[in-house]
Amino acid sequence: MSDTRTAAPAPTAAPAGGAEPMLAVRGVKTFYGNIMALKGVDVDVHRGEIVTLIGSNGAGKSTLMMTIFGQPRAREGQIVYDGRDITKMPTHEIAHLKIAQSPEGRRIFPRMTVFENLQMGASVDGFGHFDEDLLKVFDLFPRLKERINQRGGTLSGGEQQMLAIGRALMSRPRLLMLDEPSLGLAPLIVKQIFDAIRELNRAEGLTVFLVEQNAFHALKLAHRGYVLVNGLVTMTGAGRELLERPEVRAAYLEGGKH
Known part of the structure; x- marks a missing residue:
């Protein structure tokens, strides 16, 4: 059954203007041994945005998050943060870049x-x-x-x-990356966590990159979203737009899985 709850107000529009993204992931391929986990991923996160990456378990979401931090290292492609190429940078140095x-x-x-x-x-x-x-x-x-x-x-x-x-x-931080913050939590706690993320973005202008299986809450919260399937981005768009797409609803919102 589709979710019929009343949606929360849409997030305030993030700053636009065609500026270079704060975080740019370009053609990133990541391997575990001979297994390719990320197959050429492109993702942009602009200043002041909440961007979410949704997908099923095993899609490669956490791998992308860890690859941005250098563990594991991207074998191909480029990761640029605040105009600086961090693709080969050690993890402890990345942590000092805010x-x-x-x-x-x-x-x-x-x-x-x-x-x-x-x-x-x-x-x-x-x-x-x-x-x-x-x-x-x-x-x-x-x-x-x-x-x-x-x-x-x-x-x-x-x-x-x-x-x-x-x-x-x-x-x-200037960029906060959250990996599955709702995993295993009761619905009331999940709401508190997502309300806190929304408030940090609204009051502090904090840029957030959110990896989530909970597509309903993540897409309600996000300015923009990406759908990752088997290591490839298959869809991107405004959070509310993705939330209304039949293929997204069928894959991630049916059966009360939110």
Whole structure:
């Protein structure tokens, strides 16, 4: 059955004007051994946009996210961030270019407290705005303030996802990359996570590249979207436009899979 819920207001239009994209992925091919996982992917993310990449499990979404960060390395093609070719750049150097990633599976430091995890995120920026940024994260995710001295591994799945995003934000990124932030979370927590992403984009102008299986929420949120199938981009367009396409609805929105 198709989703019949009332759609949230469309996202505010992102800045346009034909400027060079903040992130440009061109003809990227990535391999695991002899298996080609990405088969020549092209993706643009412009400043101030929320761009989502949707696709089924195994389509190559997380591989693209990791390839942008240099692990694994693109065997062919080019990745340009803010006018700089980062295709061959080491991962630790990419992290210092104001790109932050909240990876699939959250990957927080389970034995560290919430506070210590956030300190780890701030270390990339040299702790120059630690107190100010800590308040912003706590304002966005009040639950983290309540759990400030609790070990990360004892948090709920939703709290761990909030912590993973908060840790990424502590590095003061200009581009925030989120890999499956809704995975395994209850619907109410999913809504809180997506509301936080929307607010970061609206209030801070933060550019977001979002990889998601949850096509309904991701396309509602995004200014633009890409559909990835078996390592190839098969469709692109405005988020709301893709949400209404019959082939997208049939593949990703039928049967309550949202």
